[in-house]
Amino acid sequence: MxxxxxxxxxxxxxxxxxxxxxxxxxxxxxNSQRDLALAYxxxxxxxxxxxxxxxxxVYKYTAKGNLVAVxxxxxxVLGLGDIGPEAGKPVMEGKGLLFKIFADIDVFDLELDxxxxxxxxxxxxxxxxxxxxxxxxxxxxxxCFEIERRLKAEMKIPVMHDDQHGTAIISAAALxxxxxxxxxxxxxxxxxxxxxxxxxxxxxxxxxxLGALKENIVMLDRSGVIRADRKNLDGTxxxxxxxxxxxxxxxxMKDADVFIGLSSADVLSAEALKTMAKNPIVFxxxxxxxxxxxxxxxxxxxxxIMATGRSDYPNQVNNVxxxxxxxRGALDVRSTAINEEMKIAAVRAIAALAKEPVPEAVNLAxxxxxxxxxxxxxxxxxxxxxxxxxxxxAVARAAMESGVARHPITDWEAYNTxxxxxxxxxxxxxxxxxxxxKAAPKRVVFAEADNYKILKAAQIVHDxxxxxxxxxxxKKVIHHIIKENELELDGITIxxxxxEKEMSEKxxxxxxxxxxxxxxxxxxxxxxxxxxxxxxxxxxxxxxADALISGLTKNYASTVKPALQIIGTEPGVNRVAGMYMMxxxxxxIFFADTTINVNPNVEELVDVTLLVNKSVKQFNIKPxxxxxxxxxxxxxxxxxxxxTRETVKFLHQNHPDIIVDGEMQANFALNPSLLADNFPFxxxxxxxxxxxxxxxxxxxNIAYKLLQELGGAEAVGPILLGMNKPVHVLQLGSSVxxxxxxxxxxxVDVQTKENVTLERKGGLLSKVRRTKTNV
Numbered sequence: 001m002x003x004x005x006x007x008x009x010x011x012x013x014x015x016x017x018x019x020x021x022x023x024x025x026x027x028x029x030x031n032s033q034r035d036l037a038l039a040y041x042x043x044x045x046x047x048x049x050x051x052x053x054x055x056x057x058v059y060k061y062t063a064k065g066n067l068v069a070v071x072x073x074x075x076x077v078l079g080l081g082d083i084g085p086e087a088g089k090p091v092m093e094g095k096g097l098l099f100k101i102f103a104d105i106d107v108f109d110l111e112l113d114x115x116x117x118x119x120x121x122x123x124x125x126x127x128x129x130x131x132x133x134x135x136x137x138x139x140x141x142x143x144c145f146e147i148e149r150r151l152k153a154e155m156k157i158p159v160m161h162d163d164q165h166g167t168a169i170i171s172a173a174a175l176x177x178x179x180x181x182x183x184x185x186x187x188x189x190x191x192x193x194x195x196x197x198x199x200x201x202x203x204x205x206x207x208x209x210l211g212a213l214k215e216n217i218v219m220l221d222r223s224g225v226i227r228a229d230r231k232n233l234d235g236t237x238x239x240x241x242x243x244x245x246x247x248x249x250x251x252x253m254k255d256a257d258v259f260i261g262l263s264s265a266d267v268l269s270a271e272a273l274k275t276m277a278k279n280p281i282v283f284x285x286x287x288x289x290x291x292x293x294x295x296x297x298x299x300x301x302x303x304x305i306m307a308t309g310r311s312d313y314p315n316q317v318n319n320v321x322x323x324x325x326x327x328r329g330a331l332d333v334r335s336t337a338i339n340e341e342m343k344i345a346a347v348r349a350i351a352a353l354a355k356e357p358v359p360e361a362v363n364l365a366x367x368x369x370x371x372x373x374x375x376x377x378x379x380x381x382x383x384x385x386x387x388x389x390x391x392x393x394a395v396a397r398a399a400m401e402s403g404v405a406r407h408p409i410t411d412w413e414a415y416n417t418x419x420x421x422x423x424x425x426x427x428x429x430x431x432x433x434x435x436x437x438k439a440a441p442k443r444v445v446f447a448e449a450d451n452y453k454i455l456k457a458a459q460i461v462h463d464x465x466x467x468x469x470x471x472x473x474x475k476k477v478i479h480h481i482i483k484e485n486e487l488e489l490d491g492i493t494i495x496x497x498x499x500e501k502e503m504s505e506k507x508x509x510x511x512x513x514x515x516x517x518x519x520x521x522x523x524x525x526x527x528x529x530x531x532x533x534x535x536x537x538x539x540x541x542x543x544x545a546d547a548l549i550s551g552l553t554k555n556y557a558s559t560v561k562p563a564l565q566i567i568g569t570e571p572g573v574n575r576v577a578g579m580y581m582m583x584x585x586x587x588x589i590f591f592a593d594t595t596i597n598v599n600p601n602v603e604e605l606v607d608v609t610l611l612v613n614k615s616v617k618q619f620n621i622k623p624x625x626x627x628x629x630x631x632x633x634x635x636x637x638x639x640x641x642x643x644t645r646e647t648v649k650f651l652h653q654n655h656p657d658i659i660v661d662g663e664m665q666a667n668f669a670l671n672p673s674l675l676a677d678n679f680p681f682x683x684x685x686x687x688x689x690x691x692x693x694x695x696x697x698x699x700x701n702i703a704y705k706l707l708q709e710l711g712g713a714e715a716v717g718p719i720l721l722g723m724n725k726p727v728h729v730l731q732l733g734s735s736v737x738x739x740x741x742x743x744x745x746x747x748v749d750v751q752t753k754e755n756v757t758l759e760r761k762g763g764l765l766s767k768v769r770r771t772k773t774n775v
Contacts, residue, residue, distance in 0.1 A: 021093045069131045070095045070109045075140035085111035103324035104422035136161040141198040158330040158338040164202035166319035173350035177378040178305045182279040186211040192252045195262035196221035218252040261291035268292040270300040283307045314376035329395030333405035345398035361620045365432035367439025437466045437747040447532040447550035449473040457739035472532045497535040504529045507538035537566040547746040551729035563727040573722040577608045580717035590691040594700040595718045605647040611721040626669035626689035627662030640695045
């Protein structure tokens with residue numbers, strides 16, 4: 001993808017719809033006059049009076065306890081430098097977004113138009129009554145050191161400059177584990193720190209706190225090795241100035257154990273890497289390109305442990321592993337500071353988590369079978385949901401033990417449960433699916449490639465490494481749309497079925513052989529092969545593509561029919577069904593059938609339930625299925641209550657391993673307390689259903705569209721269940737984002753089916769071997 005195109009995508013992302021990335025949403029009802037009278041005048045006077053009597057009640061009656069200020073003056077924004085406070089605002093909004101996604105912390109971003117340290121400190125200090133904590137961001141060195149020092153001394157809420165301490169904490173956790181794996185002691189290793197900015201200084205200070213010796217550390221800036229005899233050194237650099245006879249990076253690297261890169265790309269040569277001590281540790285954290293390319297480093301030294309700031313290589317040093325959870329723990333005990341003890345607690349918690357068995361959900365997200373502690377896994381992955389329940393409690397405990405907690409936690413089990421509830425799985429599941437797709441992208445053929453939305457989505461999944469697009473259609477038309485919209489699809493395969501005579505004939509013969517006893521002539525088969533849905537389905541059937549995406553401009557039936565005729569259903573599956581994954585604030589809920597079976601009978605409802613049960617498991621979610629009706633456990637009679645009741649009876653008798661119950665109304669299915677109070681015998685009384693099976697197509701289709709439009713849920717689908725090979729049909733008029741989501745689902749579907757095939761082959765091979773042994 002060209003830089004100009006990527007730039008436009010970024011601009012569109014920020015400008016389309018409501019500008020920016022964050023908004024304020026009420027947390028209390030506001031629908032009636034009474035609600036408004038309580039929210040504002042006259043009702044609001046009561047909490048005001050209580051807080052006036054006891055300032056700590058501000059945490060009880062306002063959002064202060066979960067509100068962090070992300071504050072910058074725009075003097076050191078990413079790699080862009082001093083671009084000003086307004087230009088830095090998108091970054092600060094983005095930081096707020098990460099706080100919310102990973103730790104459920106609310107954020108106001110504040111961009112200050114001052115470079116004066118005194119003014120900056122005065123403004124931030126005056127804001128203390130509003131916020132529970134302050135995250136300083138993108139402030140130039142050396143002013144950032146003085147600003148943070150003074151604010152920490154003068155304020156009674158937690159303050160942290162993440163550019164300094166975030167990288168320090170994550171890299172320190174990685175360093176502890178790397179030293180352990182390389183059989184090195186932190187107080188013995190020789191460390192080279194290339195870079196002397198805020199992050200480098202903070203990293204080095206934290207390494208010293210953990211046991212590294214200053215005399216074993218050499219730091220370099222743009223002028224070379226920081227030596228004690230250099231003139232005009234500021235206080236922070238003087239702290240790590242060396243008296244050793246070392247002047248260049250090449251000198252410093254000789255026999256060094258550890259290289260810490262916080263500088264710029266390609267400054268470390270393979271020759272210098274060769275001079276390091278046995279079992280070297282290299283953290284090349286310059287972004288977007290590290291100080292030495294990962295491929296060069298691991299090729300040069302087989303005994304190396306390598307970390308970078310990039311997500312496409314092992315051991316990514318990513319600040320998101322730290323700051324959301326550190327502030328979460330600090331806020332939850334109303335800490336007056338983020339001190340050294342809390343930072344070290346975070347370091348040790350992150351390091352320890354890497355040694356624990358990795359959950360299946362994380363393995364699946366990275367398409368790995370068994371991530372485990374070792375050279376390629378020295379710190380946890382950013383999407384590891386255990387971080388909040390590991391790091392935040394460790395930070396909270398350290399705050400309590402070091403005397404800065406004002407609201408100690410007494411019930412740690414309840415706190416752990418509270419932290420889990422904070423993380424809804426709506427965004428998390430989509431991120432996990434995307435990561436899994438990226439780990440092993442597949443060939444996806446698009447039957448409607450003469451459409452801008454399809455081409456834009458194809459560009460996105462290609463650029464992101466999610467899928468390998470194959471475009472079907474008239475080449476001139478497709479190239480015209482690409483050129484007209486300045487899309488970047490160079491090197492993408494484009495196939496015009498009208499030009500592929502030999503392939504079309506092969507596909508037509510196959511279709512004829514399959515459908516000749518169902519009224520198809522060879523002439524009709526050849527004619528149908530001009531339809532790109534038939535041609536695309538045939539490509540998947542013959543292994544020319546892995547999955548088919550279509551349906552944007554045609555009705556559902558005309559898209560599904562060719563796939564059913566050519567590809568067919570999975571072995572043992574009687575019919576297909578359509579499912580939507582609805583991403584809600586309470587987590588994902590799966591709806592079926594929403595697209596295929598108009599008025600299913602008992603047998604068909606059983607089949608749909610079995611299909612959706614199998615599919616939901618593929619997302620690493622344990623299905624809790626409610627069979628819906630307008631009746632609750634026999635409270636009403638009629639066709640729908642009768643068939644749903646019989647469906648549940650059959651499933652209980654023949655599939656006791658499935659968690660399913662009904663017939664029941666939707667509110668009972670989603671409200672376990674209501675269910676337990678009225679129907680304590682139900683299998684779903686211990687938790688809400690996450691999978692809803694509807695009695696007919698009317699109810700399922702209406703329900704998902706209502707939830708999408710009125711409930712603000714994101715609909716991912718329709719996901720076609722039961723096909724022998726992956727085919728997925730878009731909604732008419734799907735957005736580019738919805739198309740990208742469906743492509744991602746299709747790629748993961750291919751991966752899953754491939755794994756099942758391999759497992760079957762492995763089972764057969766094992767059976768053959770046992771037979772031979774017995775013979």
